[in-house]
Amino acid sequence: MTNASTAESPPRKGPIFEHPLNERMRGFLRLEFLFKQFDGYRQQLSQPALARAAMYSLLDLHTITSRNELRNELIKELERHINVLREFQSRRGVDIERLNEVLTRLSSHRDRLYSINGQELAKTRDSEFLAAIRHRISIPGGTCDFDLPEYAHWLNQASDVLKKDLDSWIEPMRPLGGAVTDLLWITRENARPREEIAQDGSHHINFERESPIQLLRIILTPESKLYPQISGSHHRCSIRFLEWQSAANRGVQAQGSVHFLLARCS
Numbered sequence: 001m002t003n004a005s006t007a008e009s010p011p012r013k014g015p016i017f018e019h020p021l022n023e024r025m026r027g028f029l030r031l032e033f034l035f036k037q038f039d040g041y042r043q044q045l046s047q048p049a050l051a052r053a054a055m056y057s058l059l060d061l062h063t064i065t066s067r068n069e070l071r072n073e074l075i076k077e078l079e080r081h082i083n084v085l086r087e088f089q090s091r092r093g094v095d096i097e098r099l100n101e102v103l104t105r106l107s108s109h110r111d112r113l114y115s116i117n118g119q120e121l122a123k124t125r126d127s128e129f130l131a132a133i134r135h136r137i138s139i140p141g142g143t144c145d146f147d148l149p150e151y152a153h154w155l156n157q158a159s160d161v162l163k164k165d166l167d168s169w170i171e172p173m174r175p176l177g178g179a180v181t182d183l184l185w186i187t188r189e190n191a192r193p194r195e196e197i198a199q200d201g202s203h204h205i206n207f208e209r210e211s212p213i214q215l216l217r218i219i220l221t222p223e224s225k226l227y228p229q230i231s232g233s234h235h236r237c238s239i240r241f242l243e244w245q246s247a248a249n250r251g252v253q254a255q256g257s258v259h260f261l262l263a264r265c266s
Helices: 021-044 049-063 068-090 095-114 118-124 128-137 150-156 159-189
Strands: 016-022 194-199 203-204 215-219 226-232 236-243 257-265
Touching: 016 021, 021 049, 021 068, 021 159, 049 068, 049 118, 049 128, 049 150, 049 159, 068 095, 068 159, 095 159, 095 203, 118 159, 128 150, 150 159, 159 215, 159 257, 215 226
Parallel strands: none
Antiparallel strands: 016 215, 194 203, 194 257, 203 236, 215 257, 226 236
16 A cells, blocks of 8 residues: 555545534434435335335334434524524624524424424324334344235335325424434534644544534545544544455555544534
């Protein structure tokens, strides 16, 4: 391996790798991932396999949203951002129209979360049809046609029928998805990426206790063969850049100086 393959020039924006630094942010990122995955499969239900994938994402969302603390964490984070943004209303040079638009969106999400109907969520989760699938899904091959003939029949319905059912099951959880989308958008936007250099593929960060960071974003060049391996907590963390080999061989730590962009999002 030569230094030419791992010593990188200051990067143009390419792949972004994110790492949460607390449990709250970890939950938000998982929720965002599952909604994106569900919506992606929902858009293309031409084959039973795609409907199965949408169902698996839906059931994962049921599991993660069944915890009341997730809604409470979303509300707390929304209120924190609302209070921070309100402080900018009296400052000069601020785009008040844009600021008020964002405040209105965040406030709307907060109010919708407060008014979530727990009975509607429970009704969806307690569906006998979904419960049967959830019960079998942890068994390898447990949702075969002979195990769940009703599910097999549903999978072969027209795509508009599948979408209608999926939409009815996801609808009670949509306020959570909308809130986390805007929360993560504002979290990512509140930090400008700065260029950093990892000597011999390693970089260490110590965080200030007075300014807690919730999320790290690492940006590499579009053509980079590297990926970061991140470990640590909200106190300190280490980043190792590894060079991709193949799916059969583990990555090798980069040699030389690795230039990358780092955003510390609070």
